[in-house]
Amino acid sequence: MYLHADSTRCSGCRACQLACSLHLFGENNPKKSALAIIPHFPDPGTFEVRTCTQCGTCADVCPADAIHQNDRGAYTIDADACTGCLACQEACPEQVIFTRPELDAPFKCDACGDCIAVCGMDVLSLS
Amino acid sequence: MSVQLIPVGFIKPYFPAETVPVEVGEGKTTEQVLQELGVNGDLVAMVLINGRQAAKNEPLHDGDVVKLIPFVGGG
Amino acid sequence: MFGYGGRILRVDLSSGRTWAEPMPEELARDYLGGRGVGAYLLYREVPQGTEPLSPANRLYVSAGPLSGLLVPGAGKCDIACKSPLTGGYAGASVGGLLSAEMKCAGYDTIAIQGAAAKPVYLFIDDDRVELRDATPYWGQGSLTTEKALKQALGEEFQIATIGPAGEAGVSFACISHDFGRQAGRGGVGAVMGSKKLKAIAVRGSHAIPVADLARYRELARALYAACKASPGLEAWQRYGTAGVTTWANEIGAFPTRNFSSGYFEGHPGLSGETMRQAIVVTDKACFGCPSPCGKYSFSKKHGVHVEGPEYETTALIGGDCALGNIEDVAYANYLCDELGLDTISAGNAVAFAIECFERGIIGPQDSGGLTLRFGDPEVVFTLLRQIAGRQGLGATLARGVKHAAATWGKGAEAYAVQVKGMEMSGYESRNAPAMLLAYMTCDVGAHHNRAWAITYDIAVGRDAITPDKVARVIELQHIRPLFDTLGACRLQWVELSVDLGHYAPILEAITGVPRSWQDLLHISERIWNLTRLYWLREVPGFGRAWDAPPERMWREPVATGPTAGKQVARADAERLLDMYYQQRGWDSDGRPTAAKLAELGLDRL
Numbered sequence: 143m144y145l146h147a148d149s150t151r152c153s154g155c156r157a158c159q160l161a162c163s164l165h166l167f168g169e170n171n172p173k174k175s176a177l178a179i180i181p182h183f184p185d186p187g188t189f190e191v192r193t194c195t196q197c198g199t200c201a202d203v204c205p206a207d208a209i210h211q212n213d214r215g216a217y218t219i220d221a222d223a224c225t226g227c228l229a230c231q232e233a234c235p236e237q238v239i240f241t242r243p244e245l246d247a248p249f250k251c252d253a254c255g256d257c258i259a260v261c262g263m264d265v266l267s268l269s
Numbered sequence: 270m271s272v273q274l275i276p277v278g279f280i281k282p283y284f285p286a287e288t289v290p291v292e293v294g295e296g297k298t299t300e301q302v303l304q305e306l307g308v309n310g311d312l313v314a315m316v317l318i319n320g321r322q323a324a325k326n327e328p329l330h331d332g333d334v335v336k337l338i339p340f341v342g343g344g
Numbered sequence: 345m346f347g348y349g350g351r352i353l354r355v356d357l358s359s360g361r362t363w364a365e366p367m368p369e370e371l372a373r374d375y376l377g378g379r380g381v382g383a384y385l386l387y388r389e390v391p392q393g394t395e396p397l398s399p400a401n402r403l404y405v406s407a408g409p410l411s412g413l414l415v416p417g418a419g420k421c422d423i424a425c426k427s428p429l430t431g432g433y434a435g436a437s438v439g440g441l442l443s444a445e446m447k448c449a450g451y452d453t454i455a456i457q458g459a460a461a462k463p464v465y466l467f468i469d470d471d472r473v474e475l476r477d478a479t480p481y482w483g484q485g486s487l488t489t490e491k492a493l494k495q496a497l498g499e500e501f502q503i504a505t506i507g508p509a510g511e512a513g514v515s516f517a518c519i520s521h522d523f524g525r526q527a528g529r530g531g532v533g534a535v536m537g538s539k540k541l542k543a544i545a546v547r548g549s550h551a552i553p554v555a556d557l558a559r560y561r562e563l564a565r566a567l568y569a570a571c572k573a574s575p576g577l578e579a580w581q582r583y584g585t586a587g588v589t590t591w592a593n594e595i596g597a598f599p600t601r602n603f604s605s606g607y608f609e610g611h612p613g614l615s616g617e618t619m620r621q622a623i624v625v626t627d628k629a630c631f632g633c634p635s636p637c638g639k640y641s642f643s644k645k646h647g648v649h650v651e652g653p654e655y656e657t658t659a660l661i662g663g664d665c666a667l668g669n670i671e672d673v674a675y676a677n678y679l680c681d682e683l684g685l686d687t688i689s690a691g692n693a694v695a696f697a698i699e700c701f702e703r704g705i706i707g708p709q710d711s712g713g714l715t716l717r718f719g720d721p722e723v724v725f726t727l728l729r730q731i732a733g734r735q736g737l738g739a740t741l742a743r744g745v746k747h748a749a750a751t752w753g754k755g756a757e758a759y760a761v762q763v764k765g766m767e768m769s770g771y772e773s774r775n776a777p778a779m780l781l782a783y784m785t786c787d788v789g790a791h792h793n794r795a796w797a798i799t800y801d802i803a804v805g806r807d808a809i810t811p812d813k814v815a816r817v818i819e820l821q822h823i824r825p826l827f828d829t830l831g832a833c834r835l836q837w838v839e840l841s842v843d844l845g846h847y848a849p850i851l852e853a854i855t856g857v858p859r860s861w862q863d864l865l866h867i868s869e870r871i872w873n874l875t876r877l878y879w880l881r882e883v884p885g886f887g888r889a890w891d892a893p894p895e896r897m898w899r900e901p902v903a904t905g906p907t908a909g910k911q912v913a914r915a916d917a918e919r920l921l922d923m924y925y926q927q928r929g930w931d932s933d934g935r936p937t938a939a940k941l942a943e944l945g946l947d948r949l
Contacts, residue, residue: 153629153636156441157568160414160632163551164561170413171448171551173500181499183523184487184649187625187640260414260568262634263581263627277575278841311802314591317579322617324590338576340588340799341841 143215143253143268145177147191151263154181154189158257158266165256166249174242176251191265194238194251200230208247216253221246270295270331274302277338283308299335300325314340345372346555347409347855349452349548353473355466357539358399358458362466362473367452373857374945376864378408378443379435379828380871381453382424386433387878387949389455396428396531397513397538399459405504405544406453407443408831409855412552412631414564416571416842417833419444419631423527425535429515429689429744430765430789432879432886434530437793437828438504439630440522442546445502449548456539465493465543469501470550478542483508485682486520493545504544507684509732510537514742516689516767520681524628524638524651528686530766530788555856563850567842571634574840581627583616584637585655590615592659596907597771597779597798599664601718602695603761603896606772607905610668610719614658619670625649630833635840646675653677653687659770660691665698666718676724683732688791689744692767694727696745696759697737705754712736761894763790764879768894774902775910776801778813781920784891785817787875793828795820796838809916814923822868829871830864870944873936877946880935887933888925893917 156179159172167174178192194216201209201217208223209230219230219239224247231239231248241248258266274289281287284306291302299318303310303325316323317336329335351364375384382404394400404424411418421443427434446454449470456466460475463482467474481489486507493503503521510517510533517533518526527533554560571577579587589611592598596606612618619639628638628651640651653661653673657680662673680687700706701716708715714736716723730738740748745767749760761768766789773780782795795817804812823844827834830851836842848861879886898914925932929940941947 151627153627153633153638155629155631155633155636156444157414157632157634164414164557167551168557169551170554171549172444173448173549174551183640184491187523187628187642187649189626259565260632260634262568262572262577262629263636309802311595312799314799315576315579315583315587320578322579322583322587322590322615324612324615325594336575336579338579340591341838 144196145193145251145253145257146267146269147177147193148265149189149191151265152179152189152191153263154179155262157260161256161260165254166252176238176240176249177257178238192236192238195236196253197235199233199235200239200250203229203233205229212252214253216251218252219247219250224248270329272329272331272333272335275334275336277336279341280308280312280337280339293329295331296328298326298328299323302329312339313337345369345855346553347413348372348377349407349447349450349552351451352453352455353451353468355454355456356458357456357460357464357475357541360475362475364451372409374867375871376409376829376867377452378406378420378422378831379424379825380867382406382422382435383433383871383874383878385453385455386424386426387874390426392881394426396426396431396535399457399539401426401535401538403456403532403535403539404453405456407446407451408829409851411831412444412447413554413854415632415832415850416567416635416836417630417633418831419633420828420831420833421446421527422828423519423532425532426882427530427788428513428534429531431883432764433875434532434788435828435875436518436527436529436532438519438521438525438527439833440502440525441631442502442504442521443831444631445546445548447548447552448550449546450550454544456541459538460540463540463542465545466541468544468546470548481542482511486684487523487682489543490520490523493543497545498547501545501547506533506536506542507682507732509684510534512732512734512742513537514685514731514734515744516686517684518686520684524640524681525630526681526686528688529791533684554854556853560850560853563846563853567846567850568634570842570846571836571840574842576840577635580635580637580839582620584639586616586619586639586653586658588655589658592771594906595798595802596775596902596905597773599659599770599772601666602664602699602759603768603772604699605903605905606774606907608663608666608668610666611663613668614662614670614673619653622670623674633833635836637835641674643671643674645671646678648675648678650674650678650681656770657687657691660688660695661724664691664695665724667721667724668719669721672721676721676728679725679728683728685728685732688769689767690728690731692761693731693741693745693748694724696748696761697727697741698723699759700752700756705752705756706737710737758895758899761896763892763894764890766790771798772902774897774912775806775907777809777912777916777920778817780893780897780912780917781814781924782817782820784893784917784921785821785924787872787879790894794825809919811923811927814920814927818924818927821872822865825871826864826868829868870946873940873944873946876936877949887935888921891921891934
């Protein structure tokens with residue numbers, strides 16, 4: 143199960159990113175979220191959404207065996223086991239493994255679906 | 270022909286039901302239908318015929334679903 | 345303070361010094377944020393009699409306590425200053441993502457004073473604040489500059505910029521943001537230009553602190569669910585405000601040929617569906633908004649991208665100049681965005697010039713040989729460029745239609761559709777007296793942002809001149825700008841009928857300060873009276889005469905269309921004002937009484 147995104151419908155509102163940071167960290171900070179919204183303006187004037195496809199590449203390359211699937215089948219990084227080598231971030235084909243200066247380990251989408259509830263444009267779905 | 274009217278928001282009380290099936294002559298307009306129902310057409314700010322905005326004087330066709338949306342507060 | 349950025353960033357462009365001070369709790373308590381803080385600081389800090397384009401004027405860019413939070417449309421930013429267009433209060437609102445970014449950088453208000461010797465832009469990256477050389481950008485369009493700054497600094501930066509019109513001091517120059525949003529009205533762009541401030545670039549990486557996280561998340565979820573459940577959502581997402589165009593014509597409220605009529609025969613070429621099919625590329629949202637009204641478009645005819653045209657631009661450049669092709673209106677919109685002109689004032693001014701030409705008040709000797717006529721897109725494009733460059737007729741029009749009418753004389757005043765010096769926006773109101781009263785009494789000039797009452801006029805009878813209509817206008821003048829004060833959008837309530845009852849609880853969950861909706865309305869009434877005091881202080885002789893409707897509204901009936909023959913008699917406009925002042929607790933010249941000021945805590949000012 144993973145978060146699907148139909149970029150053609152995205153309006154660039156960032157509500158998904160806010161919901162994500164509230165879920166992952168209990169914080170109101172769209173820059174601390176696990177999906178990417180990339181504006182392409184002024185031309186062609188569209189938004190690109192990148193979400194984790196739960197492909198498992200990060201888990202495959204992790205030398206510390208710190209990445210495993212949760213009960214939704216989503217790969218999650220165990221911050222305690224993580225050594226901070228960032229091999230996962232480098233290997234991620236969607237560039238959706240994120241870091242923050244105040245965090246010891248990178249973080250990623252855990253397929254919680256909170257973002258779907260606040261998306262008004264039916265961009266996101268879990269399946 | 271028959272069309273279906275779906276009033277939205279504060280104009281709902283002006284209509285007999287949530288969705289109103291109406292039998293009308295072919296080519297009747299939304300404006301005329303509202304007139305016959307005794308509803309002030311000016312209160313209906315947007316008419317959607319099968320999901321697309323239409324002017325009130327456009328002719329209706331059999332099976333059209335007509336959503337009637339008022340504006341509470343403008344821009 | 346929970347919910348706030350926590351600081352006011354002070355920028356003195358004359359000395360080049362910047363410093364941050366804590367956001368005062370009393371200011372947040374009594375004025376909340378956004379428009380409230382802007383109006384208060386303007387009143388307190390800008391000396392009486394200040395010339396609007398002098399260094400002593402200040403520009404206040406303010407987020408609100410809801411900005412940047414998980415609230416629909418939480419990207420609203422208020423920009424306040426003394427207006428070069430009217431000489432009174434200017435408070436313009438811009439959407440996009442600016443206010444959200446400011447909050448994450450830890451700022452509620454950016455307060456800009458003085459003037460730089462050479463063009464600069466304000467660079468803000470959390471705590472790092474610099475004034476950087478903007479000489480390479482000076483002279484460039486707003487869209488071009490925003491693109492260049494995003495490329496130079498990174499996509500994460502939110503940019504606000506002026507165009508050549510602001511640099512040149514055009515009285516209705518705007519401030520632009522996010523490739524298509526503007527703080528449009530009152531000449532806020534000219535004030536920024538007079539300070540040689542080309543742009544503001546801000547990035548914020550912090551979280552905004554929230555008092556009751558669990559309750560906030562629960563209330564936010566309910567608010568978004570309410571928006572998504574609205575039966576009008578799909579239509580609103582499809583058309584945005586362009587959905588108003590057809591109706592405005594059906595009810596005879598569409599400004600046409602300089603407000604000579606309320607119906608434009610070419611309106612089908614401007615409709616929401618026509619526009620959708622012809623040019624719309626993306627439904628573009630402001631921060632946190634589930635109901636994007638932005639219609640980002642591409643005109644094949646003219647080869648430009650533009651966000652819009654939204655309703656106002658379609659009304660003042662489409663109907664008012666009689667352009668019936670949405671692609672031509674889109675191009676004019678693009679020109680205004682790139683040049684940095686308020687499309688409402690600019691469209692109104694162009695229409696005014698065309699009518700004056702048709703009536704022989706001005707002639708080819710004034711227009712450089714150009715024949716001005718309605719329905720000619722090239723005339724519109726040419727005049728817009730002239731206005732931005734202050735050339736030809738643009739030299740006079742750049743100061744607004746009130747000034748232009750006084751300059752040209754020969755009865756031109758009868759055709760200047762303005763109140764307090766601000767050009768009227770997109771609703772022809774000769775058969776909508778509550779709406780006309782809204783225009784007469786709006787606190788920035790003839791703008792519909794503070795109150796929009798046409799549906800009320802229609803529902804209770806358009807010809808009625810009654811106290812309930814006045815009460816409705818006053819009620820709206822407290823509710824609508826409250827959103828500009830809180831830093832979030834009102835359109836979910838206005839257009840989707842989302843219940844107002846959502847807002848006080850979520851504000852309390854965010855800030856931790858218990859306040860009812862009535863408490864918030866009381867603050868809004870305070871702000872309303874404060875801006876009135878500002879006009880009274882700044883404009884010599886200000887009073888009842890400044891609330892008068894444009895001459896055309898009472899001198900001439902509507903020419904064509906569903907409201908043909910209608911007008912609002914001068915005596916009826918006076919009756920509306922009498923009732924308005926009485927209901928507001930103001931004297932017969934429109935001055936707040938001592939009792940009213942005491943009730944609102946403004947006697948201590």
